[in-house]
Amino acid sequence: MNQPDQLFKLLGVNGRDGEGLSKFAKKSGVSVRKLRYYNDNNILPSGTDLKLLLEASGLAELELTLGMGRLDSSVIGSIQKRAKDIAKIIGSEEKIEQQNQRTCSVAFTTTQGKLYRGDCQEILKTMASESVDLVFADPPFNLKKLYPSNIDDNLKSERYIHWCQQWIQECIRVLKHGGSLFLWNLPRWNVALSSFLDGRLNFRHWISVDIKYSLPIHGRLYPSHYALLYYVKGDKPNVFHPDRLPMQVCPHCYGDLKDYGGYKDKMNPLGVNLSDIWTDIPPVRHAKYKRRNGANELSLKLVDRIVEMASNEGDLIFDPFGGSGTTYMVAELKSRRWLGCEIGP
Numbered sequence: 001m002n003q004p005d006q007l008f009k010l011l012g013v014n015g016r017d018g019e020g021l022s023k024f025a026k027k028s029g030v031s032v033r034k035l036r037y038y039n040d041n042n043i044l045p046s047g048t049d050l051k052l053l054l055e056a057s058g059l060a061e062l063e064l065t066l067g068m069g070r071l072d073s074s075v076i077g078s079i080q081k082r083a084k085d086i087a088k089i090i091g092s093e094e095k096i097e098q099q100n101q102r103t104c105s106v107a108f109t110t111t112q113g114k115l116y117r118g119d120c121q122e123i124l125k126t127m128a129s130e131s132v133d134l135v136f137a138d139p140p141f142n143l144k145k146l147y148p149s150n151i152d153d154n155l156k157s158e159r160y161i162h163w164c165q166q167w168i169q170e171c172i173r174v175l176k177h178g179g180s181l182f183l184w185n186l187p188r189w190n191v192a193l194s195s196f197l198d199g200r201l202n203f204r205h206w207i208s209v210d211i212k213y214s215l216p217i218h219g220r221l222y223p224s225h226y227a228l229l230y231y232v233k234g235d236k237p238n239v240f241h242p243d244r245l246p247m248q249v250c251p252h253c254y255g256d257l258k259d260y261g262g263y264k265d266k267m268n269p270l271g272v273n274l275s276d277i278w279t280d281i282p283p284v285r286h287a288k289y290k291r292r293n294g295a296n297e298l299s300l301k302l303v304d305r306i307v308e309m310a311s312n313e314g315d316l317i318f319d320p321f322g323g324s325g326t327t328y329m330v331a332e333l334k335s336r337r338w339l340g341c342e343i344g345p
Ligand SMILES: C[S@@+](CC[C@H](N)C(=O)[O-])C[C@H]1O[C@@H](n2cnc3c(N)ncnc32)[C@H](O)[C@@H]1O
Pocket: 118, 119, 120, 121, 138, 139, 140, 141, 147, 148, 149, 151, 295, 296, 297, 298, 299, 320, 321, 322, 323, 324, 325, 326, 327, 341, 342, 343, 344
């Protein structure tokens, strides 16, 4: 089966990066138009172009031919001569794959999605680059919480940040161009993670979600918001459909709380623009409302808003930290495909 962008991958060129592609075209002497033509149609270049591409990439002809999945008689002859060595290489790669499968078993599937049981970093390794439309991540917050998975939620700050950077880097790899990444965490951690994301993705918003998450702390301000970082791969998101919110009314008399500068009749009847401060997300905190103890489940409304804003029906959503499965539930309800993992039971 042909992989997308196989020629570009073999040549070590990022086909999405116009500048990178032009540079390679200049270096090799094969025009951008021709490079795209060969790549998009999975055509093995020949003649002068083949020679130029081999020179520029440092690849051997056999390497390129095999990499493009061509098995002509000369290639088959070479394979037959080295059958023993090739069998060894393939065998050892299969072993690694089996080990991965052992640590990451499939826990649950539907027609729309698949949940793996295992460490998200292992599962991410098996995922193709640029395959996901939306990433939403709600990792443990390193607050010494006891998770059913017994993960260490009390790491030194630098180790926690380093761990987050590792899986974020992989999430960036699997995100499609124009795809969106949302990262839910405490402001304390998202400050550091935001500076890691800057330069790798494009910043869209720091959304403050007004939810109190601890008791007032003496000598400090009362912590009252979670930070939802919103980044996009590339200049602009492929999908952006922000919700509109109903105009606020008094819960007693149902009169408007604001006068909208006297222009209420000119307002959009579908509601007011969504801002980067969300005050209408209920916490799901009381044990009796939780479906799964210890999972720190999020409000469906929060995840639903993100899914509606940044994906279309049929898009693929990845959430590396499944917990009680809020993201997967929203994806099912909203006809999105989904992939997830959870290290715990
Ligand atoms: C904050 S909770 C996610 C809650 C989820 N958003 C929900 O609404 O239910 C974080 C989850 O990540 C899981 N987890 C921690 N480390 C993990 C890892 N390396 N790979 C996969 N899951 C992990 C924890 O067991 C926990 O259930």
